[in-house]
Amino acid sequence: MERSTEDRKGWHPLLTAAAWTASGYTTLLCGLAVAGIYVYYRFQGDEAYGNWFTFLMETPTGLLLLLVLALNILTGGWRAAIRCRQLPSFTASYVQSLDISATFPEPDAPWTGALSHWLTLKGYQPVLAGEKGYSIRGQWSFLPQVTLRFGILLLLFGLFLSHHARLEDRTVLGPGETGQLLGDPVRLVELRANLPETHLQVGREKNFSIQGITAELEDSRGPLTVTQGWPVKSGSRYYAITGVGFAQTFLRAEASAASQAVRVNLDVLPPGKEDKVLLFGDTVQVSLYPEKTVSKGRLSGELFNIAQPSYLLEQTETEGVVVSISPAGQEDSGGALQGSQTAYWARIRAVRDPGLILIHGSLSLIGAGLLLLATNFFWYRREVVFIRGEREIVVGYREQYLKKWGIQRFYRWKEELSMILETPGHVPDEQAGGPEARGEEK
Amino acid sequence: MTESLLAAFLVALRESLELSLLLLLIDSYFKARSAERYGARAAGYGALAALVAGGAAGYAFLDPDGGQRGLWAFWGSTSSGLLFFSSPFLLGKRLPARKARLGILLFGTGFLLFFFEAGALASVLKGTGLALTNNGGAMLSGLAGLLAGLAILGLFSRFVLPRLDTSGVWSLSSLVLSLGAIRLASSGMDEFYEHDVVIGLQLGLTRWLSEAVHHVQALLLIAPHPYLEMPASGLMSFLGGDRIAMALTLAVIFFPPVWILGRLVAAPDPEVGHIRVGAEKRMTMALFRQDIFRQGIPMMAAFFLMVVQVHAANLSLNPLFDPKPVHVSADEDERVIRIPLADAAGDFSDRRIRKYVYFYGDRKIVFLAIQRPDGLVATALDECEICRPASWNVKAIGYAQRGENLVCKYCVTPISAHSVGDPGGCNPIPFESDADEQYLYIAVDKLIETWNEAQKIEKAGTHF
Numbered sequence: 001m002e003r004s005t006e007d008r009k010g011w012h013p014l015l016t017a018a019a020w021t022a023s024g025y026t027t028l029l030c031g032l033a034v035a036g037i038y039v040y041y042r043f044q045g046d047e048a049y050g051n052w053f054t055f056l057m058e059t060p061t062g063l064l065l066l067l068v069l070a071l072n073i074l075t076g077g078w079r080a081a082i083r084c085r086q087l088p089s090f091t092a093s094y095v096q097s098l099d100i101s102a103t104f105p106e107p108d109a110p111w112t113g114a115l116s117h118w119l120t121l122k123g124y125q126p127v128l129a130g131e132k133g134y135s136i137r138g139q140w141s142f143l144p145q146v147t148l149r150f151g152i153l154l155l156l157f158g159l160f161l162s163h164h165a166r167l168e169d170r171t172v173l174g175p176g177e178t179g180q181l182l183g184d185p186v187r188l189v190e191l192r193a194n195l196p197e198t199h200l201q202v203g204r205e206k207n208f209s210i211q212g213i214t215a216e217l218e219d220s221r222g223p224l225t226v227t228q229g230w231p232v233k234s235g236s237r238y239y240a241i242t243g244v245g246f247a248q249t250f251l252r253a254e255a256s257a258a259s260q261a262v263r264v265n266l267d268v269l270p271p272g273k274e275d276k277v278l279l280f281g282d283t284v285q286v287s288l289y290p291e292k293t294v295s296k297g298r299l300s301g302e303l304f305n306i307a308q309p310s311y312l313l314e315q316t317e318t319e320g321v322v323v324s325i326s327p328a329g330q331e332d333s334g335g336a337l338q339g340s341q342t343a344y345w346a347r348i349r350a351v352r353d354p355g356l357i358l359i360h361g362s363l364s365l366i367g368a369g370l371l372l373l374a375t376n377f378f379w380y381r382r383e384v385v386f387i388r389g390e391r392e393i394v395v396g397y398r399e400q401y402l403k404k405w406g407i408q409r410f411y412r413w414k415e416e417l418s419m420i421l422e423t424p425g426h427v428p429d430e431q432a433g434g435p436e437a438r439g440e441e442k
Numbered sequence: 443m444t445e446s447l448l449a450a451f452l453v454a455l456r457e458s459l460e461l462s463l464l465l466l467l468i469d470s471y472f473k474a475r476s477a478e479r480y481g482a483r484a485a486g487y488g489a490l491a492a493l494v495a496g497g498a499a500g501y502a503f504l505d506p507d508g509g510q511r512g513l514w515a516f517w518g519s520t521s522s523g524l525l526f527f528s529s530p531f532l533l534g535k536r537l538p539a540r541k542a543r544l545g546i547l548l549f550g551t552g553f554l555l556f557f558f559e560a561g562a563l564a565s566v567l568k569g570t571g572l573a574l575t576n577n578g579g580a581m582l583s584g585l586a587g588l589l590a591g592l593a594i595l596g597l598f599s600r601f602v603l604p605r606l607d608t609s610g611v612w613s614l615s616s617l618v619l620s621l622g623a624i625r626l627a628s629s630g631m632d633e634f635y636e637h638d639v640v641i642g643l644q645l646g647l648t649r650w651l652s653e654a655v656h657h658v659q660a661l662l663l664i665a666p667h668p669y670l671e672m673p674a675s676g677l678m679s680f681l682g683g684d685r686i687a688m689a690l691t692l693a694v695i696f697f698p699p700v701w702i703l704g705r706l707v708a709a710p711d712p713e714v715g716h717i718r719v720g721a722e723k724r725m726t727m728a729l730f731r732q733d734i735f736r737q738g739i740p741m742m743a744a745f746f747l748m749v750v751q752v753h754a755a756n757l758s759l760n761p762l763f764d765p766k767p768v769h770v771s772a773d774e775d776e777r778v779i780r781i782p783l784a785d786a787a788g789d790f791s792d793r794r795i796r797k798y799v800y801f802y803g804d805r806k807i808v809f810l811a812i813q814r815p816d817g818l819v820a821t822a823l824d825e826c827e828i829c830r831p832a833s834w835n836v837k838a839i840g841y842a843q844r845g846e847n848l849v850c851k852y853c854v855t856p857i858s859a860h861s862v863g864d865p866g867g868c869n870p871i872p873f874e875s876d877a878d879e880q881y882l883y884i885a886v887d888k889l890i891e892t893w894n895e896a897q898k899i900e901k902a903g904t905h906f
Contacts, residue, residue, distance in 0.1 A: 050657070162661060202817050228671070404708045404709065
């Protein structure tokens, strides 16, 4: 922070203000604090996240904060990369500005070769320029941080795009049916609903769950298979299954004509859920009817037959009166209705969202960045710089992180350096070949 | 009336003592830094100005029962949080040398420290005065309490503080951290603030996180579904759960002291390679470590305060629920105890523990009932087969409920609600019962038999 302030000396005040806005944790925290306080003041109550997110995405203040945040992330990453890649300057002030430096009397004999050899033994590849030189390790160690920052930046952009440009549509289709999704026809070719044969409902908490629903769809780009898991991409659209249910045909018992058969899509899953449908002109409330009550040891619950479901039909106009119980393929108790074979329907959701691919990519980058960030515990920039002064040699050392250990390592090096520079022809191998030379961390 | 006036005096005294503690820390900072000695007076003026301004604002504008209390409390908590969380940014910083800047800074700090508290106190005193129709009396009591607290400060500052060696203890960041920590730990005024910052933070984070995870799921088109199993639902539910919220709360709360302490410990050891005398080397290192230790005292104290605060918040958010046993009796022929599943106290589906007591002659049988997550109503004695507290500690017999699960009041072993009704281990000793839509039925002979068996274990001395 201090260095960056120094860097800005002589800048135009406006430029300095802009640089300050775009970088520095203080700005970021101030921004978030203002956002938090504003949201608290504006939306005290429920939906804390929803209101906060809407505030960030839709209000000018929120968008400004997002912009500041994006600039902050961008410039922070840029500065991290520049700092890591930066080559040292061969000035006494630069060397002394490093974490630690030491001055040694210049020997009469040539010394650069001995120093280079010693650095090589320590695992550094020296770059010489006459009687000065440097060696830097971990010049690419900014990559984890930049990956993470880029991921966050992409996520912000993806969120913004997704919030403002997402379009979605839903339709309920039975096998062989065609519906319109986002203006294009989509046909459900086949539905494989791998429903359980039976379901035992114990207690009030719903424990019904389905796995393995697969829909074979056909849209303008060709066939595709959609499962209940991750959405499937076709062109610019994503398809997902958001529900399944029974497509039940009911027949009027006294009428044999085909026109008296009615097929209705029943949304009665999980067992216990009620749906209202129009059946032969009447609004009827339908729910799954348990086949029996089962006791298993100390537990007891209602057993629902899912493969051959039975329904409880209640006429809503005559409140609370059970009109009939209609097991599939059997007549109801009153003889007025008859259930026929059970089929299934699926609720298909189509989404067009240009931001989603960015969000997927950004989450991958953030994950990778976080994992890579762990490598920064041992992979970070370390630089050794030496120059020749009037009648002395100045050696400086800096580590990007874990500076304490770096400084203490340099304390140990100082004794070795003194010996090397006193007698440049002799390199004390037993001391120089320390743990660092073997690539070990202290 | 006397009691209310005394209460007003005590409330003001308590707040005044808290204020005194803050002022003492500031005073000790300036005393330890003779170069910045001129700041002590400015800090005092800043605090006084903030107190007067806050008190006047609170008295004039804050209706003791009005709706602005929440907003006032929010800003009070925010000011404490600002102090606490700004401390890492003050690492290595010193007070400005120019008096004008210093004055503004100290007034700002005084404002954050005292303004809202003074306002809240004035409002509470005003409320007492209105209730007693003796406004002057309440204000005088409050003023007396304030002065008493400040007198204690004066005495401490005059006689005790000079004897304490605080050199090397304070830095600007550790002072601000300590002030913020005390403010957060004292949690505002009980009479005024609904709940403290840590509880608010944790509740807010829990809600925010849960909503955020739902939003991410909806964004990725894998929103939770009532019956379709969605990918990564377990991971998302974990990420949006209260454990992560608690972990985040801890990370946020402990960040300032841990960060500052970490930076302190990361200071490199002094170079002693050039020192030829061993004793001198050791002395240099010892002085360095002593210096680090002294500088670390405020951070450790703040850390400890926050641990207490988080623990208190955790207890407050997950209190032990230990209902008093309700007396039940059997039907006329003493065969069955019939307990309604729903009554004025709610119904069993709330999954809270119920305790009952049945008197069998002169003996008292305490048992519990709870609806398990699988829907079954389980019944058991309010004791276990394993351990039993000593006779002087009989109140520790039995179980209480924390969250969904039971906890043994004696050995604090958590018992999953799923396993209540199953025998063995630390579980409460179960006995059979039946339930229909309306009632829980307990056979008296079964209850007595189970209780007798439990007493045999006790007599045989197989309890720990």
